[in-house]
Amino acid sequence: MLDEMQSHVTEDGRTIGGVLMEMRNITLRFGGVVAIKDITFDIREGEIRAIIGPNGAGKSSMLNVISGFYHPQEGEVWFRGHKRPSMKPYQVAHQGIARTFQNIALFEGMSVLDNVMTGRLTHMKAGIFAQALWKGRAEEEEVANREQVEKIIDFLEIQHIRKTPVGRLPYGLKKRVELARALAAEPKLLLLDEPMAGMNVEEKEDMSRFILDVNDEFGTTIALIEHDMGVVMDLSDRVVVMDYGRKIGDGTPDEVRSNQDVIDAYLGVSHD
DSSP, X not given: OOOTTXXXXXXXXXXXXXXXXXXXXXXXXXXXXXEEEEEEEEEETTOEEEEEOSTTSSHHHHHHHHTTSSOOSEEEEEETTEXXXXXXXXXXXXXXXXXXXXXXXXXXXXXHHHHHHGGGXXXXXXXXXXXXXXXXXXXXXXXXXXXXXXXXXXXXXXXXXXXXXXXXXXXXXXXXHHHHHHHHTOOSEEEEEXXXXXXXXXXXXXXXXXXXXXXXXXXXXXXXXXXXXXXXXXXOSEEEEEETTEEEEEEOXXXXXXXXXXXXXXXXXXXX
């Protein structure tokens, strides 16, 4: 087990640093239903960390805790060495955490470019009056934000649809636009909720390549939920496994693959 502050280099040459985020003894309840039960794990800087488990295991609930949508009744969330107080999602976004959603959440009537621009909201400091006049600082911000968005559009190879309304795009491209919007925030930690869901083989290959490129070229730490075990084992540096709201496995893909509790959970019937 690595020390909290120790870094190491992976076999493919990427550097994994110290602990970026730590979930300590997290318990989340909805009335009498326990969605998460006393779970502890960390996410290290620069890694791709997968959260897996059968349907109803509590994975999305955990992602919602990380992103500030849910507040656990017990436990602590630590980010960049500091205990995080109860925060609203927009406050978490200002800390440098961005996410995509299991169900695509884009503005269907807006163009791809305008959708991606909404990801820059945390970087817009000019007041409403200055923005309305589009003078001075507001104009400078607009130009700088547009340049950053255009770089992301090029990076994700969606230049040809940049002016297309999102509602006219096929599913796989919508997923890529949502990734672009999250990247526009320049997150320290990127949360991906089932980024491959509903995709065909070719679309999964493209998305896998982009996730690896984001991690490699931007150095972005990534935590993802994914049901495709082939994708998880190929992409992830470490995997945490949940079942019925509990943690039943945590380690490298090889360690998780040989864990009997994990094997039993995936061989059994899924539970909602």
